[in-house]
Amino acid sequence: GQQVMQIPQYQHVQEGEDFTTYCNSSTTLSNIQWYKQRPGGHPVFLIQLVKSGEVKKQKRLTFQFGEAKKNSSLHITATQTTDVGTYFCAGRTGGFKTIFGAGTRLFVKA
Amino acid sequence: DVKVTQSSRYLVKRTGEKVFLECVQDMDHENMFWYRQDPGLGLRLIYFSYDVKMKEKGDIPEGYSVSREKKERFSLILESASTNQTSMYLCASGFPGGEKYFGPGTRLTVL
Numbered sequence: 001g002q003q004v005m006q007i008p009q010y011q012h013v014q015e016g017e018d019f020t021t022y023c024n025s026s027t028t029l030s031n032i033q034w035y036k037q038r039p040g041g042h043p044v045f046l047i048q049l050v051k052s053g054e055v056k057k058q059k060r061l062t063f064q065f066g067e068a069k070k071n072s073s074l075h076i077t078a079t080q081t082t083d084v085g086t087y088f089c090a091g092r093t094g095g096f097k098t099i100f101g102a103g104t105r106l107f108v109k110a
Numbered sequence: 111d112v113k114v115t116q117s118s119r120y121l122v123k124r125t126g127e128k129v130f131l132e133c134v135q136d137m138d139h140e141n142m143f144w145y146r147q148d149p150g151l152g153l154r155l156i157y158f159s160y161d162v163k164m165k166e167k168g169d170i171p172e173g174y175s176v177s178r179e180k181k182e183r184f185s186l187i188l189e190s191a192s193t194n195q196t197s198m199y200l201c202a203s204g205f206p207g208g209e210k211y212f213g214p215g216t217r218l219t220v221l
Contacts, residue, residue: 009150033209042200043153045209088152092207100145102152 004091006101014109019076021104023089031092032065032072037103038085046074079108113137114213116201122219129188131216133201141206142184144168144176147198147215159184160206191220 005024013019023032031050035043047056049065049072056063062075072091076083086103093099117132135142141160145153145168155168157176165176173195177185184203188195196219202210 006152031207035210042212042215043202043210045211048209090153090210098155098210100153100155102150 004089004099004101006089006104008104009102010105010107012107012109013079015081016078019079019083019106021074021087021089021106023072023091023101025070025091025093025099027093028069029091030069030094033090033092033098034063034072034074035088035090036085037088041085043088076106079106081108081110084108114201114203114211116199116213116216118216119214120217120219122221123188123191124221125192127188127191127220129191129218129220131186131188131199131201131218133184133186133203133213134182135184135203135211136182137203137211138181139203139205139211140181141204142178143202143204143210144174144184144186145200145202146170147200153200156186191218193220196220 003026007022033048034046037043047063052069053067054065060077064073086105088103089101090098114135123129143158144156147153154170156174157168159165159178162181175187199216201213204210
């Protein structure tokens with residue numbers, strides 16, 4: 001069936017280091033969304049990408065959507081302790097269906 | 111601010127009990143969703159609804175049913191709870207094609 005694979009599952013970084021999580025879909029996506037879930041919290045929407053090759057930035061976060069609309073990445077520059085949590089991508093395959101990746105859990109050591 | 115509320119944060123039930131989880135949103139969203147979240151598996155869609163009285167199965171509907179009698183309310187029903195349904199249940203709502211707003215979640219334990 002349709003899948004959205006997300007890697008890595010976990011990432012430990014020292015504060016100030018960069019971090020990247022990747023999502024890959026087995027099918028072309030109409031859009032991709034990114035969410036952040038703080039420990040003990042619920043997923044919170046970060047951004048949506050729609051166009052092929054799209055790049056969007058939010059302060060230290062950079063989001064990319066691949067040219068083939070099958071992959072996406074989230075890059076955080078100079079991580080801070082406030083960045084800890086799990087980052088999920090969610091790809092829309094058409095109609096109402098959105099498939100979530102398993103998430104990447106980020107640990108930041110001060 | 112969009113608000114999605116869920117009836118309980120924590121729930122403990124016994125095997126075989128009928129369990130109701132309720133979700134209410136205040137933004138007039140057409141779409142509502144029920145997910146379960148398990149470590150290493152991410153969020154898996156149980157059911158969703160795109161209008162009152164309309165429902166569609168998600169990826170793991172077995173053992174669950176839903177009800178949407180009013181636009182703002184979406185209920186998840188476990189007809190006969192089993193231990194493998196111990197999980198975090200997240201409700202979400204949103205406009206078609208748009209971002210999802212999640213509730214705080216219900217951590218259900220089935221003994």
